[in-house]
Amino acid sequence: MTPGWIIALIAAAGAGFGLALIAAPRSAWPLLGVFGALFACLSVRGWKPARFAIALALLLVVIPAAGVQNNFLFELVTQMGIFAAMALGLNIVVGMAGLLDLGYAAFFAVGAYTWAIFGSAQAAQFMSGDFPLAGWPYFYIFSALAVIAAALLGTLIGLPALRLRGDYLAIVTLGLGQVVRVLANNLDQPVNITNGPQGITPIERPPIGWLESLMGALGIDGGPALGYALFFYLLVLAVIGVVVLVNVRLDRSRFGRAWVAIREDEIAARAMGISPTRTKLQAFATGAAFSGVMGAIFSAKQLFVSPESFTLLQSITILAMVILGGMGSIRGAIIGAMAVTLLNIEVLKSFSDFLARLRQTGFVLDLGVVSFNFANLSDQVEPAKYERMIFGIILILMMIFRPSGLIPEARHRLEEGEQTEQMKATPAGKRRAP
């Protein structure tokens, strides 16, 4: 099939599933179909504007239209977006620069606490002033500060990376990641900065009067809960757009090339004049920044942060997204984040519900030789609780069957456009001293 046909097929599928989802916003199959179409837009090649248009139509028309009828949809896609930004950030550190970082959730925590402390009454505990900082510019200012704070911490955690390699680096970053969590847990004394294990709540959200009046004008009435669900959805979408743009642009610059060169062969990279110190710190800071901004958004969205939101499991989940998607691949990181989030929030839960229903109705599976009555299925069989085991299985299967991920890093394809342009510029065989 030619790319044109494939894209037409994706458009048709997207439209079909999209309409079905708008008509039945609570059913799972149209939703999976819409995500399938989104995955496909990211995975296939050729005719970028068309793929882009389909993805935008799904994200800006279909999902909002279905989401206003079913808030959960916004929640799901917002989570996906938050994780996608983190996966993109970690992908720079682990995938591109080849530095195994197991403390990545720390940057998310720093971003989250940056806004949580000042966007709640918490800051009044240790400084004078009128807290929480409500009103429109504050949240956005602190999101920017969260980026800076995370990047600074990234540089700090990156420092040991200059001396360590491979497994040693992984263990040190794991430890430093825990240090951030322990600090959050214990910085309620002597000065109460983080409010310790209780966490901080309520956290201010930016005012969205403009969005509510827009929704009113469109005849949508869902109250502030729906308004904020839509707001965070749109905000995360916009931030993801920026993150992807920044990521792609860095990737195709001397900085991205230096990251990959250091990963491929540090000694050869140094012999080419690349400073590993500077390059690794840049990777750590950039990766951290992506996570920091989403941390700030997360704290406002959840209204609550506590140290328990930033565990080792979370760092590992994000790493799993990067590995699943394909180390070093930007589209892979996004798809990995979408897939793992979907699996976590939607698929495992639906499967649990499905088993519960079979159990209640006493469904009998009769295979002739064996038959099984689901009424006898133990209560312990609850897929939603097996998240880690299922991750483990997926990762093992990936390592065996597709070690470079769903969408492997493909640097040679990056240059499609340039290729033709350059071939014209220098006629082959016309050799001269460069």
Add this chain to the structure above:
Amino acid sequence: MMLEVQHLTKRFGGLVAVNDVSFGVEPGAIFSLIGPNGAGKTTLFNVLTGLYRPDAGEVLFKGRRLSHRLPEHIAARGVARTFQNIRLFGAMTVYENVLVGQHAHVRYNYLDAIFRTFRYYRAEKRARVRAHELLDYMELNDRAFELARNLPYGAQRRLEIARALALRPALLLLDEPAAGMNPKETDEIKRLIRRLRDDLQLTILLIEHHMKVVMEISDRVVVLDYGKKIAEGTPGDVRKAPAVIEAYLGKGALEGAA
């Protein structure tokens, strides 16, 4: 002098891999470094390019001290090298490998890259054009967008040279560029090295085991054995030096030959 090596010593534990070696390389020379396996030739390259710290001695490049500087600084000063066991960036394209080689000359900052400023476009455009010129020169342009690790062996060797040239070096260190090549390819490498010097006004320091290459193109040769310099001179001088014959053929070879 383009390069001055003064009393350079490098030890690995008890092993003296480079032992009080001194020599000078004139600008525009093809200067060869030969010696039996394990003589310390590659170690000397690694000291020159900053990968190893010398235990004693100095290296001067264009009159300035190079020893004790970081490899990336030495590279940026204009000393490029290739590796005996090819070290390309395998997962990058041939073309990107050459772009990485230009790292020190592609000048723009982080924000220029994010906002794609005029500076970014100007520097990248220059780098792209130059990358294709270099690939053309090394006859690799038709494979520009293949992954470096997928190239055949000979092409990988040429790509390493192209990548080193991208650094715009004044001094090029080649560590056995003709290793593993057939006679035809060896002959091509020989002509290439000469062309590099003539076209690009490079000074070349060459490690090579193919004696035919060394003898035909070198202006001067230094012979190392067990880390020590045992002879220096024109290819003709060195070939006749008794110490060299002995090092290569073993003790008693001279009497046997006579």
